[in-house]
Amino acid sequence: xxxxxxxxxxxxxxxxxxxxxxxxxxxxxxxxxxxxxxxxxxxxxxxxxxxxxxxxxxxxxxxxxxxxxxxxxxxxxxxxxxxxxxxxxxxxxxxxxxxxxxxxxxxxxxx
Amino acid sequence: xxxxxxxxxxxxxxxxxxxxxxxxxxxxxxxxxxxxxxxxxxxxxxxxxxxxxxxxxxxxxxxxxxxxxxxxxxxxxxxxxxxxxxxxxxxxxxxxxxxxxxxxxxxxxxxxxx
Numbered sequence: 001x002x003x004x005x006x007x008x009x010x011x012x013x014x015x016x017x018x019x020x021x022x023x024x025x026x027x028x029x030x031x032x033x034x035x036x037x038x039x040x041x042x043x044x045x046x047x048x049x050x051x052x053x054x055x056x057x058x059x060x061x062x063x064x065x066x067x068x069x070x071x072x073x074x075x076x077x078x079x080x081x082x083x084x085x086x087x088x089x090x091x092x093x094x095x096x097x098x099x100x101x102x103x104x105x106x107x108x109x110x111x
Numbered sequence: 112x113x114x115x116x117x118x119x120x121x122x123x124x125x126x127x128x129x130x131x132x133x134x135x136x137x138x139x140x141x142x143x144x145x146x147x148x149x150x151x152x153x154x155x156x157x158x159x160x161x162x163x164x165x166x167x168x169x170x171x172x173x174x175x176x177x178x179x180x181x182x183x184x185x186x187x188x189x190x191x192x193x194x195x196x197x198x199x200x201x202x203x204x205x206x207x208x209x210x211x212x213x214x215x216x217x218x219x220x221x222x223x224x225x
Contacts, residue, residue: 033213042117042202042217050211058212090156097144097163097208102156 002027006091006103021076021106023091031094032074036087081110113138117216124193132188132219134203142208145186151199198223
């Protein structure tokens with residue numbers, strides 16, 4: 001089954017404690033992306049990757065890091081999380097101009 | 112950066128009736144893709160419909176169709192014969208054919224009244 005898998009689904013943590021949200025896709029897609037969703041703001045792109053070792057900033061990259069060492073994986077790293085990064089996060093992948101496949105989301109709360 | 116505007120934060124429709132959700136976008140590009148995604152309370156993002164800008168024909172998927180007006184930069188979604196399961200947040204999205212970023216609108220929350 002074609003899917004994008006994010007883990008964890010829910011996480012409550014404290015300010016400053018490094019965390020990683022993993023994302024994996026099994027469709028051999030070249031393009032992968034991270035979004036955050038906040039009420040009234042829709043989805044905003046954090047980072048995206050066109051292929052292995054190729055990543056670029058989206059609209060809201062501050063406070064986040066990503067890496068793309070393998071085609072299937074695209075983890076999102078918060079080195080020093082802060083409360084303003086409390087949000088719902090989505091990973092997505094696609095091929096070319098095709099629609100993106102989304103993961104089920106990660107609800108992140110930073111106290 | 113491109114912008115996508117959904118001017119209706121909330122909409123409601125009677126079951127079995129038709130509703131249209133609006134979306135406008137700002138771009139200087141001639142070739143791009145437009146999408147409508149549905150997000151039910153389960154928060155999954157589900158593709159509803161896709162339109163390529165070079166195609167003049169409006170996309171249709173069963174009860175869902177779009178009115179794509181390229182010159183006006185408008186991309187509205189029409190839902191016919193609305194069902195209770197259509198209740199969700201709907202997002203309009205844009206991606207250029209050459210660029211790598213996706214841009215989403217702020218969403219329209221659709222309520223279906225039995």
